[in-house]
Amino acid sequence: MKITHSCHRSDTSGLPVATKATERGQLTPSRVTEPLRQQGEIDRLHRGPSNAKSTRIGSRHGFTLIELLVVIAIIALLISIILPSLGKARKSAWDVICKSNMRQLGISTQTYLDEQGSDPRYPQIRVPNTDSGLFFHVGVVKALQPYLSYAGNKPFDCPAAKGASSVRDPRNIRTLLGGGQVYTLPVQPDGTPADQPVIDPTGNQPIDVYTEFWFNDSYTPPTSRQASPTFKFPYGVSGQRTRLIRRPDTLVLLTDALDQYPRHGAKNQKGYENTGSSHFVFGDLHIEQLEYVNYQERPDKYGAPAPFYNWGHLYYANIGG
Numbered sequence: 001m002k003i004t005h006s007c008h009r010s011d012t013s014g015l016p017v018a019t020k021a022t023e024r025g026q027l028t029p030s031r032v033t034e035p036l037r038q039q040g041e042i043d044r045l046h047r048g049p050s051n052a053k054s055t056r057i058g059s060r061h062g063f064t065l066i067e068l069l070v071v072i073a074i075i076a077l078l079i080s081i082i083l084p085s086l087g088k089a090r091k092s093a094w095d096v097i098c099k100s101n102m103r104q105l106g107i108s109t110q111t112y113l114d115e116q117g118s119d120p121r122y123p124q125i126r127v128p129n130t131d132s133g134l135f136f137h138v139g140v141v142k143a144l145q146p147y148l149s150y151a152g153n154k155p156f157d158c159p160a161a162k163g164a165s166s167v168r169d170p171r172n173i174r175t176l177l178g179g180g181q182v183y184t185l186p187v188q189p190d191g192t193p194a195d196q197p198v199i200d201p202t203g204n205q206p207i208d209v210y211t212e213f214w215f216n217d218s219y220t221p222p223t224s225r226q227a228s229p230t231f232k233f234p235y236g237v238s239g240q241r242t243r244l245i246r247r248p249d250t251l252v253l254l255t256d257a258l259d260q261y262p263r264h265g266a267k268n269q270k271g272y273e274n275t276g277s278s279h280f281v282f283g284d285l286h287i288e289q290l291e292y293v294n295y296q297e298r299p300d301k302y303g304a305p306a307p308f309y310n311w312g313h314l315y316y317a318n319i320g321g
Helices: 017-023 029-047 051-059 065-114 139-147 170-178 292-297
Strands: 134-136 184-186 207-210 213-215 252-256 277-282 287-291
Touching: 065 139, 065 252, 065 277, 065 287, 139 207, 277 292, 287 292
Parallel strands: none
Antiparallel strands: 184 207, 213 252, 252 277, 277 287
16 A cells, blocks of 8 residues: 655645645644644643743842841851860860870889889989079980880970960070070080080070970988978979888979969960969879969978979978878
8 A cells, every 4th residue: 555645645636635625624724723822822821931031030039138147147156156166175185185295204204213223213303403403394305205215395295385385485485594494495506415405595596305394393402401491301302212202192293384374274375374274293193183273372181382393292390291
């Protein structure tokens, strides 16, 4: 069976079939297109506006001023809630690191003592051992290196030591040296004897060795004649024999340097004097965090007078100890 398209087929009259049928009224353009137009209107009602019109309307939509202000207010509120928490978390982390370093120093000090044998002495902080000698705290850095795996300055650092509460601040270097206290050393010139280091009195030279911790530098009188009759002899810690320490559990081995500018607790990072707390390592190696008023104005539990550097070894001749 042969099929052909009607638009190419002609009958005997010579006219195309579609044209002829139109003339007979069987198929007209209006009858074909009218239903299509009606269907188009129905489709447009279902589809809504055209894509172009919808795009133009969408492009005009945005945040109003009130909506933007609300968003900004919410962000500001979240920041005000989060930032204090982040600050507290940072300070807590500093405290943990500082205590960890101090614990290492306490253990290394005990190892230093154990290796001396049966009658060990604490490190000699006063150089020379006189009531007016230098307080050479930085010397402990070298003395303890073999027991710290030669870690350099890292165990002697405290991340909370900043500004007025740091021994590396140039102003503090000059002030400390004025009182004979040496916590930092600059890079040494070639050929400098190890026992005669060069000290920078200006505080402006690059620092090579430092300790952010104070080691007990209490003067140890060699004989009773050189001691004060007010207190029981022997007393003192710098270079002292450990067996002569009366109360090791209250003896302060080391604490944060610059105790008048506490590094821990409230406001400590702004360098407020006499505000906050400091960490302490005691002779039995336990660690405590004490408020300024407690370590500066109160005696130990056995009667040793304040401040803290007297605790554990300095007791009145007639009472305590």
